[in-house]
Every structure is written in C-alpha cells, then in structure tokens.
Amino acid sequence: MSSTDVSQQLADTLQVEDTNTSVSRQRLVANGSDGNVKQHKMKKEKMKKASMELKEAQTGAKKEVKKETKLGLTFKKAENFGEWYSQVVVEAGMIEYYDVSGCYILRPWSYSIWEILQEFFDVEIKKMEIQNSYFPLFVSEKALTKEKNHIEGFAPEVAWVTKSGDSDLEVPVAIRPTSETVMYPIFAKWIRGHRDLPLKLNQWCNVVRWEFKHPTPFIRSREFLWQEGHTAFATKKEADEEVKEILELYRRIYEEFLAVPVIKGIKSELEKFAGGLYTTTVEAFIPHTGRGIQGATSHCLGQNFAKMFEIYFENEKHERSMVWQNSWAFTTRVIGVMVMIHGDDRGLVLPPRVAPVHVVVIPVPFKDIDSNLLLNACSEVAHQLRDAGLRVKQDTRDNYSPGWKYSDWEMKGVPLRLEIGPKDLQKNQVTVVRRDNFAKEAVPLLNLTTRILDLLEEIQRNLFLKAKQERDACIAKVETWDEFIQSLNDKKMVLAPWCDEVEIEEIVKARTKGEMGAAKSLCMPFDQPDLPEGVLCFASGKPAKKWALWGRSY
Secondary structure, three states: OOHHHHHHHHHHHHHHHHHHOOOHHHOOOOOOOOHHHHHHHOHHHHHHHHHHHHHHHHHOOOOOOOOOOOOOOOOOOOOOHHHHHHHHHHHOOOEEEOOOOOOEEEOHHHHHHHHHHHHHHHHHHHHOOOEEOOOOOEEEHHHHOOOHHHHHHHHHHOEEEEEEOOEEEEEEEEEOOOOHHHHHHHHHHHOOEHHHOOEEEEEEEEEEOOOOOOOEOOOEOOEEEEEEEEEEEOOHHHHHHHHHHHHHHHHHHHHHHOOOOOEEEEOOOOOOOOOOOEEEEEEEEEOOOOEEEEEEEEEEEEOHHHHHOOOEEEOOOOOEEEOEEEEEEEEOHHHHHHHHHHOEOOEOOOOHHHOOOOEEEEEOOOOOOOHHHHHHHHHHHHHHHHHOOOOEEEOOOOOOOHHHHHHHHHHHOOOEEEEEOHHHHHHOEEEEEEOOOOOEEEEEHHHHHHHHHHHHHHHHHHHHHHHHHHHHOOEEEOOOHHHHHHHHHOOOEEEEEEOOOHHHHHHHHHHHOOOOOOOEEEEEEOOOOOOOOOOEOOOOOOEOOEEEEEEEEO
16 A cells, blocks of 8 residues: 555544544533634644644655653652752753742743633633733832731832942832732722722733742742732622632632642631731642642732722712722742642643643654655644644654653653554554553544543543542641641641631741741631531630641642
8 A cells, every 4th residue: 555545544534533523522621711712723824834844754864863861850759859840840841940049931831831721710700800901010119018017928028129220219119029009009090989890900910029938940939920810899798709709710720720639718817918808718738748838819808908098989878988809819830739749750740721732643663664654644643633622743853762752742741642653554543642640552543533532531530539639648637736746747738626816826836847847827628627516726725716727838
C-alpha cells in the first residue's frame, strides 16, 4: 500500500469516527468554559502551522538526533519538597528567575493556565453584572493611610516610589498592595443616590507586596497577578449574598478546574482582612509539608471603609446612608497550589481542564518505515482531535528521540500522550499513555475521539479524588491540647473545639512557635460537626463555641 493510500485510509477512518461522535466532542472543557469557541477560531491558523511543520519534516535534511539525556528532576518530592518544587516549576517551563529577588517571569506554559482560569471567572462574574475596569498602580500616602487598621496590616509590604531620575519626589507614592484605597475615593464621587447602587467592579492587574520571608514562585512573591473585585451595596443582605456567591466561584476554580479540594469557611478576627467586617476563605492543604494554604478570599468590608472615605448615598426614604462594601480576589498562587498537590518525581501533572495542551502526538519512527507515513498519520489524528475542541500538539522535532520527547512532555504534565508507530499504522490504532498513572492502551482510530474525551474526564476526576483522599487523611479531629500538639507534629490539619477568642489564638501561636513555624486558625468551616453541650475549648478550657481548623500555613 502506498503512502497516499494509507493517508486516505486514515482520513476515511477518522471521518467515520467524526460522524459518530458529534455530540461527545462537546463534553470535556465545558463546565462553564468557552474554550471550544476559541479553539475553533484558531483552527485554520493551527492547521496552517501543522501543514508547514509537516512540509519541513518531509523535505528538510535529516538532522542528527541529540545525544543529551539530562532530562528529569534531581530532587524527590517526598525527600526534599522545597528543592523539588523550585526545580519542577523551572524545568517544566512554568517560570524563569529574574534578577530582582522575589520576582518571576511567567512563561507561556503557566500563563496559559492563568488565561483559562481568567476566562472562566470573567464569564461568571459578568453574569452577576460585575464590570471590568482599571485603576492606577500608584496610590498617594494620604489615601493609603486613611484607614488605620488597613494600612497597619499592609505597612511592612508596601513599596514606595521616592525618586524620579536623580530628584527626590516631594510626595512619595506607594505601589498598590491592594486597591481599596485607590478605588474608594472615586466610589465616593460616583455614588450619590440609591440609583447609583449597586456598584460592582473588577480589575485584572498586578500588585506589589515587598515580601521578605522566603519568596517562592507563585506562592509568595513580591509582584503577582490577580483579579480584585470591589463592590458597593445599599444593604448588608446584598453584600452577604455576593460574598457567598464569589466564594463558590473560587471553590469551583480549585475543585472543578485545578482538581484541588478546598474547605470553605470564615476567618477568625485575628486572621480576617485588615479593616474588614469578616473574611470568608477557601483553604487548601499540602500533605507533603503539612501546611495549609489560603486559596482565595471573599471579604465583607462592612461600612468601615465607607465611613473613612465618606461613601454616602441618599436612600429611597431620602435619608443619608453609608454603603456596604465587599472585596474579593484570587491570584496566580492557584497555579503553585496545583503544582504542589499533583506534581510528582517526573514533573507536573496537569488536570485536563487547565492543561495548555490536552494531547501530544508523537511519531515513533522505525528504520524500515517511510517517515512521511508516520507524519501524515500524526497530522490526521491531530486534526481530528482539534476539530473536537481539544488542545493538541504535534511533536515533529526530528533532532530528539521519541524517548526524550516522552520525558519532556511528562515533565510538562500533558494529560495524554499519543504514540504512532509502524504497528499502530498496520492496526489502524494509536497507543495512548496517561500522565496521571502511566496506564497505556491501544485505541482504534474508529473511536479515537470518544475515548480521548472519556480519558480526559477520567483523569480530571481521578486527580481530584486522589487529592481529596490524601487531604482527608491529614485532618485530625481532637479535643485536648496534647492531641492538638501531637497531630500538629504529625503534619496534619487539626479540627478542634474553640472558644473563638482573639487572646486564645494569640496564646496558641505563641505556644506553638518553633522551627516549623507557629500554628494558627485556618478557618472555621461552614460545614460544622455537631458540638455537644459541655465541650470545652482545646486551648483555654472555656466553653467551646464552634469547631475551628488549625495548622501551620504558608
């Protein structure tokens, strides 16, 4: 059979599969995402690129296969977590270090993940009639220091611009650590009467917090990307409802997209947002380090900022009232949490819904087979999968061996690898390898798209269930101080009855301070276990008011 005949046979087989799976190809990325629309718009451009790559591979001179084999991680996740993490985010092409300490370059592989999350969240908040805007990076000292508790919470992290060229500025300006003090003087101008409410704004931007304690890519950096929402309402009821609605979107980002289990709850008075009324949170946990990590927060600011910035309105009774305000944000930290939870000793393991590439197609040449035959087969398969809305990469580099490519894409965490060799061509199949568990199977071309879609859903589900099982095994429910300390030393999150007093939390922090860092309250979960009458606080011996989740944290 000629090369042309084989290519035609592949095209015919895939066309039959395409007809039989017109519905199934819509299932994967959905769940709130419009990614398929973007994929179809880019289809012609990607097809053209694939065609050019194929032509170059067919006509170009054969290159020498590189002999270098130094590909992989030198640190084990279980043995040296910190070094493993620092290495994997670089080797997988997520970040590049920069010559300003604590600042990092987000490479396309990580920024693509941020764009996928951004696309989902942006669509959802627009359903809530929240509008995007942009406010300046700089904030005056007068505005920044207007709310005393707020600035005290951020003062150590504020970066100041004090010079212009060789000249000192008469009035230094701060670089925003957050934008309440940038936006709220303007809210006071825009809000006059009840018809101006609600005012609901969001901005996608960067902020600077001059962290000095152990900068870590994505997790703790001096500059990071985020969205920050700022809203104003006529009533507290409206503000409370939005706080919960936004927090649920954050849960969806972690659990439905990143496959990371989180616990929804409310922060203690000591841990809430500085100057706010109350703070809700989604809390994740890193089993390898025994540390909790704040995933995202949704704050009800109450009327404190409205009072400071004089944001008043005339209500329907023609009375002068203060607005109720919220602020909420999630950051590029989400990417770091995902890496920590799912990554392994071979690199990243990406959940399909956020993977920049769902499937990588790799030809496996053999000395007696025409390479054009393999390249044509890879191109046909990639074309078919792209038509199903999947993000597909053909690796036609001819200066690397198939084995080297396998390791390269495993490092990057691509969910599925498709291998096409001579035997696959003969049997009208492809060999599919999963990144999450390295299971391998032969899939007939006739139902390739259906099987790939099913596998991607299985991987997404498997990653979440595995992470949840590991997280749940790290939650200890205790009632005494001794049990609390033992569980803390066992690198667990601790659910304990608490009297909910600031002084007692400060005492807990002081008593647990050590090389591993002090324990603090992570949140008081919304899903509260029963608290029988007479149960005492684990730390004070006073009557307990609720269950609180405690632990060391990032």
